Amino acid sequence: MTTRVLICDDSRFARRQMARAVPKGWDVEMLYAENGQQALDIIRQGQADVTFLDLNMPVMDGYQAMEQIRSEDLPTMVIVVSGDVQPEARKRMQAMGALDFIAKPVDTEKLAGLLTQYGLYSGDMEKRQVEEDTASQSDRLDVYRELINVAMGQAGDKLAQVLGEFIHLPIPNVNQIASSELRMAIAEIQHKAYVSAVSQGFVSAGIKGEALVIFNETNFSSLVKLLKYRSQALNEQQEVEALMDVSNILIGACLNALAEQLDVKFSQNHPIILGRHCDLEQLLKNNVSRWNQVVAIEIGYSIDSQDIHFDLLLLFPKESMDVMFDKLMYMSGRADGYPA
Template identity: 60%
Template sequence: MSKTNVLICDDSAFARKQMARSIPDGWDVELHFAKDGREAIDMINAGKGDVMFLDLNMPVMDGYATMEVIRRDDLPCLVITVSGDVQPEARNRMLAMGALDFIRKPIDNQKLITLLKQYGIYTGDAKAVQRRQQNLITGASESDKLDAYRELVNVAMGRAGENLARQLGEFIDLPIPNVNVIENNELHMAFAEVNRNESVSAVSKGFVSAGINGEALVIFNDTDFDKIITLLNYDQLSTAPAQLEALMDISNLLIGACLNALSEQLNVSFSHSSPIILGRNRALESLLSNTKQRWDKIMAVEIGYGIKERGIQFELLLLFPDTSMERIYSRLVESEE
């Protein structure tokens, strides 16, 4: 019996390794890898994609566009979506285009086996010990570590997006997280994608656990407040209280869900400080100045959440001092072993 060609398509090398380590030992497969949908389509056409595990948020060609090509060209490939974006609409869109099923990141090995058996793709032993031993993450470069941090945040971003989608009843557009290690005085560079309105409002919340500490900020363009207030049904409040209520509620929801997902992946329990309003109706640079004096070097993670149908955009920024970065990576490696 010939091997099954299994294609893992994800822009993160760390995520590709995680997926490969989850493939059960007894499944006779030939593993192939693609970092975006365009590469994946080429591999399927070359006969290297009998079964594909497909991410959604990728550069060049994302999961939706990839699935559309597979459906349009009737390519011989069984697709299982594996994504940090677990909004009901994301799942429904992929299933409607022909994906077999939808698995949330990080991979739950037992759920993966159950799904494979459900579709008759694999029916053997459920262990994945040998592949895990063969794929331990050691000797990682700085680039490898940044990729791992990005994937860690990608999962947390998706969890927060799901909560926000349920709260607002809207589909949330999720980006590829922007991760940079920067000097303190370069913090403004972390906001590469921010719509630099003259007036913004921001909330900050600190967190700490197991030697890992950081700060989370949510930044609103003030021009979007009326739209958000309408979505939250806060129209009955006068303008200033409604804006404050919306700012605090969205910030608590985003930061709470994101930190909970980080906690689960790192196997820690973060203690949260009380939220602080950094400022309202102010210039972005003046708000960021409040965070500049404490750390010399920072890992800055920028996530730009959007609701395209409503023209709404707001930013979640996670800041970690360099002293936390190695601890974060160590916890990630421990969780993989």
């Protein structure tokens, strides 16, 4: 009997990755949705026996969609597939009725084992074939976004472990821009006039980049308390340590996750503080990238319960992103094209 499987993810690349991970021997009819609202429309029509649901999506995210599935008692079994691997994310979704939780990128063998465990599938674990086509520029940005989505989730999980708080993760913003536009792009994501910032460069074979962590001016005292320093009094030394510690956690975990997906190793420069409680315009003017074209990736982390907000900005020259794209296609077994 054919099982109707719905894959809900805002990334076209991620949807096809998920489709490829579904065992070839499983008799399924595939349906796709780009956000929770589209998924609900399909589920309400009785067209989804099993739903693979992402968490961070526009229009309606996975949490909102799961709440509707529960409140309406809709007929589908939900398995969450997300880059956000925080235990709290898993706990929230399973409390609302999700069957289980799979971390991105999806491991085919683990997926087959999970499906077998729940009596949904029994058979071989061979990957399903998915049609491919060539990659347009928008497709490439989508691939970069999903690559960063996985790294962002692992960095958020690492920070959550250290701070003991749930980290709100956004949809990463990926844009290819001229370096002359970089100051304007950063100013748009950070609306505070005064900020503190830490920068760190990194390099691997054919890949180089810069990471910039920008902190707004809210609640440094709460950040120091969450880091559990011996002295809880907020002073200049504690603030500097907090800036460096949080930046090291975010940048290190994010680069480790990127390296794992690309099968590379990054060498990292020593992090430096670009400025503390300084004017954003002046900070950007003094530190704008010298590359002609950059791919700017912005991730806005927040700890809502503590009113703490900061942005991680990854900057890559276009040539480095081309190398990363080729490596990811090769690692995914699709060196000649991009999935349809």
